[in-house]
Amino acid sequence: xxxxRAQTPTxxxxxxxxxxxxxxxxxxxxxxxxxxxxxxxPMIDFFIVNVALPTIDHDLHxxxxxxxxxxxxxxxxxxxxxxxxxxLGDMVGRRxxxxxxxxxxxxxxxxxxxxxxxGTLVAARVAQGAAAALLLPQVLATIQATTSGKRRxxxxxxxxGTAGVSSAVGQVLGGLLVSVDLAGTGWRAVFLVNxxxxxxxWLLAARTVPETRSPRPSRVDGPGTALLAAxxxxxxxxxxxxxxxxxxxxxxxxxAVCPFVGTAFVLVERRAERSGxxxxxxxxxxxxxxxxxxxxxxxxxxxxxxxxxxxxxVALQNGLRYGxxxxxxxxxxxxxxFFIASLAGPRLVGRFGRRVVIAxxxxxxxxxxxxxxxxxxxxxxxxxxxxxxxxxxLGFGQGMVLPVLMRIVLSELPVAQAxxxxxxxxxxxxxxxxxxxxxxxxxxxxxxxxxxxRDALLAALLTxxxxxxxxxxxxxxxxxxxx
Numbered sequence: 002x003x004x005x006r007a008q009t010p011t012x013x014x015x016x017x018x019x020x021x022x023x024x025x026x027x028x029x030x031x032x033x034x035x036x037x038x039x040x041x042x043p044m045i046d047f048f049i050v051n052v053a054l055p056t057i058d059h060d061l062h063x064x065x066x067x068x069x070x071x072x073x074x075x076x077x078x079x080x081x082x083x084x085x086x087x088x089l090g091d092m093v094g095r096r097x098x099x100x101x102x103x104x105x106x107x108x109x110x111x112x113x114x115x116x117x118x119x120g121t122l123v124a125a126r127v128a129q130g131a132a133a134a135l136l137l138p139q140v141l142a143t144i145q146a147t148t149s150g151k152r153r154x155x156x157x158x159x160x161x162g163t164a165g166v167s168s169a170v171g172q173v174l175g176g177l178l179v180s181v182d183l184a185g186t187g188w189r190a191v192f193l194v195n196x197x198x199x200x201x202x203w204l205l206a207a208r209t210v211p212e213t214r215s216p217r218p219s220r221v222d223g224p225g226t227a228l229l230a231a232x233x234x235x236x237x238x239x240x241x242x243x244x245x246x247x248x249x250x251x252x253x254x255x256x257a258v259c260p261f262v263g264t265a266f267v268l269v270e271r272r273a274e275r276s277g278x279x280x281x282x283x284x285x286x287x288x289x290x291x292x293x294x295x296x297x298x299x300x301x302x303x304x305x306x307x308x309x310x311x312x313x314x315v316a317l318q319n320g321l322r323y324g325x326x327x328x329x330x331x332x333x334x335x336x337x338x339f340f341i342a343s344l345a346g347p348r349l350v351g352r353f354g355r356r357v358v359i360a361x362x363x364x365x366x367x368x369x370x371x372x373x374x375x376x377x378x379x380x381x382x383x384x385x386x387x388x389x390x391x392x393x394x395l396g397f398g399q400g401m402v403l404p405v406l407m408r409i410v411l412s413e414l415p416v417a418q419a420x421x422x423x424x425x426x427x428x429x430x431x432x433x434x435x436x437x438x439x440x441x442x443x444x445x446x447x448x449x450x451x452x453x454x455r456d457a458l459l460a461a462l463l464t465x466x467x468x469x470x471x472x473x474x475x476x477x478x479x480x481x482x483x484x
Contacts, residue, residue: 027211028143028210032210036139040164044164046195048168050175052175052179052328055318056179057122063122066246070242073237073241074127075126075130076435076438078126080431082135083134083427084282085134085221085226085281086102087139087423090214091215092221096210099136101135105136107195107203108132110129110192110193110195111193111196113126114186140160140423141411142423144156145414157404160404162340172332176325177326178190179191180326225266225282228262228265235258235259236255239251240256240435240436291480294479295426297478298475299407301433302402303429303434303437304434306437307434307435308442308461309437309441309461309465313331316457319454334396341400342397342400342401346400354481355476355482357401358409358476359477361401361402368392368394369395371390372462376458407426409480444460444464
């Protein structure tokens with residue numbers, strides 16, 4: 002029998018023929034669900050401890066300063082390393098960093114759940130924040146690199162919905178876990194629950210998430226990384242810890258140093274880009290209109306959102322004497338309407354452009370006014386059901402804003418800068434959340450002794466309303482239409 006393979010001519014391209022660019026693998030629906038699950042874990046964990054803080058204080062005798070470090074240590078490490086995490090994903094592969102981040106997040110969550118004292122818990126939370134910074138930037142970068150057109154718009158809207166809902170779900174889930182007291186674990190369950198979820202996400206990601214990386218990976222910008230870390234630490238650490246520590250000298254010194262370190266960071270990044278190197282955050286990135294206008298609005302939105310979630314958790318438990326479960330349950334209407342609005346975002350923004358964000362800001366403001374009126378009229382007998390209508394309006398407005406803002410920021414980014422762009426956006430969001438806890442939280446806690454919880458809460462809500470008015474004005478700078 003003759004060998005038919007020998008009779009079949011083989012067509013080979015000439016050696017000097019140009020190669021076609023590789024077609025990137027597509028992200029399947031299960032792959033998208035997997036990366037969104039990975040994104041939800043770090044977002045949930047920023048807020049999940051809010052309703053567990055009284056129990057942690059009781060069990061570990063932590064004290065106010067240590068309790069704030071449980072929140073701030075995670076947030077500072079997370080915000081500081083996010084851009085670096087995005088750059089590393091561009092270099093070594095986003096799927097690989099996603100898997101490393103999931104594994105590290107699961108292990109550090111276990112360490113938090115087993116912490117024998119407050120100091121160990123704070124150290125484990127810092128490590129958990131660093132793991133989150135490896136994990137989260139890979140989600141946006143993977144979506145950018147493996148989707149296009151309507152599929153990308155849908156995926157980014159789902160990511161935005163996940164970001165907002167996870168923040169609220171963190172407090173709902175935290176309250177539920179502390180109340181149920183699984184096997185006597187109490188507050189430890191809010192960390193231990195991450196371990197099986199991270200393991201399941203790791204197994205799914207290994208099978209469903211395609212590997213992508215930047216076509217022109219560059220070295221890590223050491224000076225830029227150090228200066229960005231120093232800028233965020235000198236800003237966030239004194240703002241989050243200063244009040245609890247009595248505003249000692251070191252807190253004022255760090256705040257005084259912050260503008261100089263920040264200026265040095267900007268100058269170093271400009272010099273690096275002019276000399277042909279790739280800086281950690283390329284200044285040219287901020288010259289893209291969608292990035293510039295979107296990030297400018299994400300900052301105040303996140304400040305208001307982060308401060309609101311912290312203040313509400315404290316006010317409901319300490320003022321209305323809600324238990325952890327009731328405090329979390331009060332946020333369910335906000336979670337539900339936020340998610341509904343985020344799903345409607347792609348269709349609405351395609352038709353109405355930036356007017357969706359403006360309308361969302363106005364609805365959010367209406368929700369805050371309704372909540373303030375409810376608190377003023379019914380305190381101290383305010384029920385979970387009484388809070389539901391205003392919470393639902395507030396969540397719907399927020400759901401129309403955040404997912405669309407994230408889509409706007411990423412809409413004009415080149416694929417090669419997906420990792421660093423996603424990292425810069427999430428760093429901005431995370432820093433805003435931490436600033437909100439520090440500023441609105443400090444305002445609320447400082448007013449408590451003089452005016453009481455109700456009036457301190459009203460002052461915080463009215464301050465957030467002023468922030469919302471500012472974001473509405475900033476929405477006029479956004480691109481009229483969104484790709």
